[in-house]
Amino acid sequence: MNYYLTILIYMGINSILALSLNIIVGYAGQISLGHAAFYGVGAYTSALIATKLGVSFWVALPAAIVMTAFIGAILGLPSLRVSEDFLAITTIGINFVVQATFKYVKFFGGALGVSGIPFPSIGHHNLSLAEFALMTTIFTVLAAIITYWVSVSWIGLGLKAVREDELAASSSGVNVYKFKVLAFIIGSALAGLAGSLYAHFMMFITADDFSFPLSITILSMIVIGGIGTVRGAFLGAILLTILPELFRPLANYRMLVYAILLILFMRFLPEGLIGDESILWKKLTRKA
Amino acid sequence: MLRVEKLNVYYDRLHVLKDISFEVKEGEIFSIIGANGAGKTTLLRSIMGLKDVADGKIIFKGKDITRLKAHERASLGISLSFEGGRILRTLTVEENLRLGAYRIDKDRFEERLRFIYKLFPRLEERKKQIAGSLSGGERQMLSISRALMTEPELLMLDEPSFGLAPKIVIEIFQVLKKLNEDTGLTLLLVEQNVKQALKIAHRAMVIEAGYEVTRGTPDEILTNKEVIEAYLG
Numbered sequence: 001m002n003y004y005l006t007i008l009i010y011m012g013i014n015s016i017l018a019l020s021l022n023i024i025v026g027y028a029g030q031i032s033l034g035h036a037a038f039y040g041v042g043a044y045t046s047a048l049i050a051t052k053l054g055v056s057f058w059v060a061l062p063a064a065i066v067m068t069a070f071i072g073a074i075l076g077l078p079s080l081r082v083s084e085d086f087l088a089i090t091t092i093g094i095n096f097v098v099q100a101t102f103k104y105v106k107f108f109g110g111a112l113g114v115s116g117i118p119f120p121s122i123g124h125h126n127l128s129l130a131e132f133a134l135m136t137t138i139f140t141v142l143a144a145i146i147t148y149w150v151s152v153s154w155i156g157l158g159l160k161a162v163r164e165d166e167l168a169a170s171s172s173g174v175n176v177y178k179f180k181v182l183a184f185i186i187g188s189a190l191a192g193l194a195g196s197l198y199a200h201f202m203m204f205i206t207a208d209d210f211s212f213p214l215s216i217t218i219l220s221m222i223v224i225g226g227i228g229t230v231r232g233a234f235l236g237a238i239l240l241t242i243l244p245e246l247f248r249p250l251a252n253y254r255m256l257v258y259a260i261l262l263i264l265f266m267r268f269l270p271e272g273l274i275g276d277e278s279i280l281w282k283k284l285t286r287k288a
Numbered sequence: 289m290l291r292v293e294k295l296n297v298y299y300d301r302l303h304v305l306k307d308i309s310f311e312v313k314e315g316e317i318f319s320i321i322g323a324n325g326a327g328k329t330t331l332l333r334s335i336m337g338l339k340d341v342a343d344g345k346i347i348f349k350g351k352d353i354t355r356l357k358a359h360e361r362a363s364l365g366i367s368l369s370f371e372g373g374r375i376l377r378t379l380t381v382e383e384n385l386r387l388g389a390y391r392i393d394k395d396r397f398e399e400r401l402r403f404i405y406k407l408f409p410r411l412e413e414r415k416k417q418i419a420g421s422l423s424g425g426e427r428q429m430l431s432i433s434r435a436l437m438t439e440p441e442l443l444m445l446d447e448p449s450f451g452l453a454p455k456i457v458i459e460i461f462q463v464l465k466k467l468n469e470d471t472g473l474t475l476l477l478v479e480q481n482v483k484q485a486l487k488i489a490h491r492a493m494v495i496e497a498g499y500e501v502t503r504g505t506p507d508e509i510l511t512n513k514e515v516i517e518a519y520l521g
Contacts, residue, residue: 154390157379161387164376171336171370173362173391173438276378 005133009201011241012136013194016143018221018233020190023147025219026228027156028183029163030079031088034095035218037075038188040210042068042195044102047114047205057120057200064196065189072188079180095212102207113206117199136197143190148230150186159183213255220258223265226275235274289314289474290335290366290442295344297327297334304330306498308344312442317468317475319489321482321509323518327498328478329371332444335476336368337361348442363391367440371447373431377420381411384419384430388437396439404433407463425456432460436467442474443467449481457481461488486510 021035046064049055055063078090102108109115120127120135127135150156158179161169170176199205221240226232244254271278290312297305304327312318322328333339335346337358346354353361375384385404389397405412408429414422419430428448435443448464449457465488467473479485486492486506493503494515502512509515 157383157387158390160379160383161376164378165374167338167358168370168374168376168434169387170358171338171362171368172388172434173359174387175357175359 002129005129007241007245008133009129009136009197011238012133012140013197013201014218014221014241015140015234015237016190016194016197017218018225018237019143019147019230020187020194021218022187022222022228022230022233023150023159023190024183024187026222026233027151027159027163028180029159030076030180030183031084032091032187032215033088033219034091034093034098034212034215035187035191036210036212036214037091037095037098038068038072038191039195039198039214039218040098040102040207041071041188042192043199043205043210044108044114044195045192046196047117047199048108050118050200051114051116057118057196060200061193061196064199065192068192068195069185069189072184072191073181076181076184076188079184080177092212092215095210095215099207099211102210108207111206113204113209114199115204117203117205119203120200132201136201139193139197143193144230144234146186146190147233151230155179155182216255216262217258220262222272223262224272226272226278226281227270229272229275232272232275236272289349290476291345291347292331292335293345293347295331295334295346296342297330297339298342299330304498305334308495308498308500310493310500310503312474312476314441314474315468315472316490317465317477317488319477319479319485319492320495321479321485321492322495322501324480325497326495328495329446331495332368332446332476332478335361335444336366338368362438362440365439365441366444367435367438367442368444369428369431369435369446369448371450373427375419375422375427375430375434377418379419380415381417381419381422381430382415384434385411385437388434390438392437392439397437400437400439404436407436407467408433425452425460428452428456428460432464440473442476444476444478446478447480448477449479449484457484464488 017039021032024030024032042064045067046060049063050060075094079087082090103111120132158174161174162176162179166176217240221236222233224239225236244251250257265272274281293309295305295308308331320328320331330339334341337356341354345352348364348366385401389400410426411429411433414426422430432448448460461484464475468475477485486509489506491505492509494501494509501514502509
């Protein structure tokens with residue numbers, strides 16, 4: 001039972017990560033290969049203020065969200081200046097720098113990471129694993145509602161316009177800079193939420209939990225599921241959480257498998273399994 | 289309404305616009321005519337704020353807008369319909385129009401939408417379609433409509449006849465003329481299709497390789513020897 005609850009919690013955290021990256025890459029079209037950095041900022045913020053200041057999870061979580069949104073705004077600034085391919089390289093760089101900062105700066109716990117992070121509690125009652133899973137699920141649903149709302153609102157229209165054609169967007173009165181930074185702020189804030197959940201679930205984190213391969217895994221989730229859609233992000237996150245569990249012997253080759261899947265999907269199925277223009281989704285919606 | 293003073297624009301070291309000056313008065317249709325590569329598109333992009341100006345001034349409604357960003361100029365009342373449309377192909381027709389109305393409120397959006405659909409009834413029939421599925425003529429109509437959604441005082445059009453069948457070109461130019469006559473909208477029109485452009489223009493300017501060749505009323509230009517030799521054969 002505990003095993004399945006743990007998988008459910010991972011599924012929730014991964015879904016939030018996929019949804020959050022989807023805002024930056026899927027809606028706004030800003031390629032980011034360093035999303036694990038924002039996840040890490042959220043986890044470390046939550047872990048450090050909980051352990052150093054002794055505050056509870058309920059204080060650490062919103063603080064982590066705000067901090068990650070702020071860092072996201074700053075690290076999103078390169079997207080205003082550089083072209084698409086350079087942004088990909090810049091975000092990889094950001095991932096490595098953030099990871100190295102956590103690993104080598106003593107304040108962040110160094111190579112030993114941060115331990116003794118409190119498991120969430122209400123009053124004197126420590127949450128059970130089932131309660132934590134329920135809480136994660138609620139946060140996941142909230143994250144889905146927020147990203148859905150973003151996608152159908154004026155913000156979503158502005159983001160998609162920036163993705164499709166910056167010149168056309170700006171001559172229609174859309175402030176391209178504002179929307180790019182906004183995408184990084186919303187996307188990072190949600191990654192911060194995921195990071196905080198992760199830190200207080202694991203109760204022990206190290207810098208290597210937020211490395212570049214994880215960024216590629218998150219990107220694989222949305223590409224495989226269907227980029228730019230809420231349902232695609234969910235499907236991708238669920239698949240890439242369950243598959244490694246089903247194929248344990250392949251665990252060592254996981255990154256190889258993800259990389260191959262990523263390439264195959266981008267080449268042959270760029271709309272993913274259930275993206276808006278995918279064959280499967282078109283068939284499903286036609287019958288309905 | 290719009291005054292351009294000694295505009296100089298470069299692409300790297302390539303000098304694309306050389307001391308271009310002209311004025312567009314309120315309520316008129318001003319056409320800029322020239323061959324491919326004369327600098328027409330660059331001129332419109334510079335006025336919209338999509339291309340940096342090296343030297344010179346752009347004055348709109350008495351305000352110097354030379355250093356303003358494109359979205360700021362859009363909110364002052366300048367709008368551009370791009371060559372080939374540049375519509376957002378993965379969004380629906382109505383979403384494209386909503387984008388144009390980005391800065392106006394909801395009531396005026398509905399009102400504006402009815403105005404557009406009256407102008408181009410075909411867009412209303414296709415409002416839920418993905419814009420990428422439209423024909424060339426419909427895309428051009430959508431592009432003009434999107435530019436109109438911002439409630440501009442100056443509408444700039446970059447080659448609205450580009451790649452279209454003659455019948456549709458005539459239809460679009462009739463709409464533009466009607467728009468100018470009925471609402472007093474000021475138009476700055478850039479065209480290679482000299483005959484159509486001069487037919488609806490009040491005044492026009494001919495440019496070549498970034499220089500002004502001549503300017504005047506359509507009649508004056510149509511009787512200008514140089515122009516006849518270069519464009520009308």
